[in-house]
Amino acid sequence: MAPQPIYLEEKLKEIQESGRLVYRSKAMPTWCPGCGYFSMVDGLPGALNDLGIAPKDTVVVSGIGCSSRFPFFVNTYGFHSLHGRALPVATGIKTANDALTVIVVGGDGDGFAIGGGHVPHAARRNIDITYLLFDNGIYGLTKGQTSPTSAINFHTTTSPYDNLDQPLNPLLMLLTYGATWVGQAYAGQPQQLEELMKEAIAHRGFSYLHILSPCVTFDKTDRTYVNLGELVCDMPPGHDTSNLSAAMALAMDTAHPALGVYYKTERATLADNFEEIVRRAAGDAAAKRATG
Ligand SMILES: Cc1ncc(C[n+]2csc(CCOP(=O)(O)OP(=O)(O)O)c2C)c(N)n1
Numbered sequence: 468m469a470p471q472p473i474y475l476e477e478k479l480k481e482i483q484e485s486g487r488l489v490y491r492s493k494a495m496p497t498w499c500p501g502c503g504y505f506s507m508v509d510g511l512p513g514a515l516n517d518l519g520i521a522p523k524d525t526v527v528v529s530g531i532g533c534s535s536r537f538p539f540f541v542n543t544y545g546f547h548s549l550h551g552r553a554l555p556v557a558t559g560i561k562t563a564n565d566a567l568t569v570i571v572v573g574g575d576g577d578g579f580a581i582g583g584g585h586v587p588h589a590a591r592r593n594i595d596i597t598y599l600l601f602d603n604g605i606y607g608l609t610k611g612q613t614s615p616t617s618a619i620n621f622h623t624t625t626s627p628y629d630n631l632d633q634p635l636n637p638l639l640m641l642l643t644y645g646a647t648w649v650g651q652a653y654a655g656q657p658q659q660l661e662e663l664m665k666e667a668i669a670h671r672g673f674s675y676l677h678i679l680s681p682c683v684t685f686d687k688t689d690r691t692y693v694n695l696g697e698l699v700c701d702m703p704p705g706h707d708t709s710n711l712s713a714a715m716a717l718a719m720d721t722a723h724p725a726l727g728v729y730y731k732t733e734r735a736t737l738a739d740n741f742e743e744i745v746r747r748a749a750g751d752a753a754a755k756r757a758t759g
């Protein structure tokens with residue numbers, strides 16, 4: 468039987484009836500009240516439950532950061548690894564056992580500062596894992612420093628004269644790196660977030676979901692619920708998710724962050740390519756034997 472955490476009575480009933488409790492651990496999230504990350508505590512269990520993926524077949528991998536605490540709060544296998552190293556760990560897990568559903572969760576600092584070198588390779592090799600990147604544009608865990616996705620003029624302890632560095636554009640980067648599924652969600656719209664998580668996990672290949680999320684404690688001016696709520700918008704009607712150029716054009720419009728699926732395509736995964744290498748090596752060995 469799944470562990471039974473303590474929740475408010477009605478909330479517990481609602482979670483139990485939805486089947487999501489099976490995926491929840493006894494540990495209660497330690498995030499600040501109101502943090503955007505609470506959206507994943509309901510969202511991911513909901514997505515896994517709807518997809519019928521059992522906790523025993525799921526591994527949630529993270530690095531270090533407030534967002535990276537997530538494996539503690541789910542009743543799946545988990546790996547709270549090193550800062551910036553979630554993707555290599557996840558690659559190893561998936562390569563060792565392709566039957567597992569491997570989900571990486573992390574923040575903008577973890578993924579695009581110290582861990583930035585791993586992202587292109589996970590994407591281009593099309594490793595069949597899902598990357599849920601919670602972007603609050605700040606280092607939350609270490610008490611609010613500028614990150615690679617912080618806005619220009621953002622004021623933090625490490626940018627006391629305001630940030631003048633151009634922020635990265637993760638959606639554009641992932642499209643360029645060759646991710647085969649790219650989408651964007653907002654923590655303030657949890658139902659859509661859950662639907663997009665579901666689609667990202669169901670995708671065969673490297674799926675990247677960029678999730679805009681407020682750090683309510685250390686960002687009172689930029690990525691707040693009020694500001695994000697005004698900015699985010701729907702996908703333009705008729706957006707063709709097979710059109711990479713259209714997806715890139717959308718990703719470049721950072722003033723109007725569209726929520727939904729930007730791009731999806733099918734391509735051989737890393738595991739497919741390993742099989743192909745084994746086939747080629749076997750053929751090579753057979754040819755050598757035949758020629759003595
Ligand atoms: C090798 C190493 N360098 C630096 C740190 C300090 N550190 C911990 S979390 C973090 C950044 C967290 O920011 P982010 O990944 O955006 O996650 P958030 O807390 O915002 O969810 C840093 C710099 C560390 N733990 N290990």
Ligand code: SF4
Pocket residue numbers: 497498499501502503504533534603607608681682683684685
């Ligand atoms: S410090 Fe920011 S990101 Fe971390 S839990 Fe608190 S609100 Fe969330």
Ligand SMILES: [Mg+2]
Pocket residue numbers: 532574575576601602603604605606607614
């Ligand atoms: Mg962050």
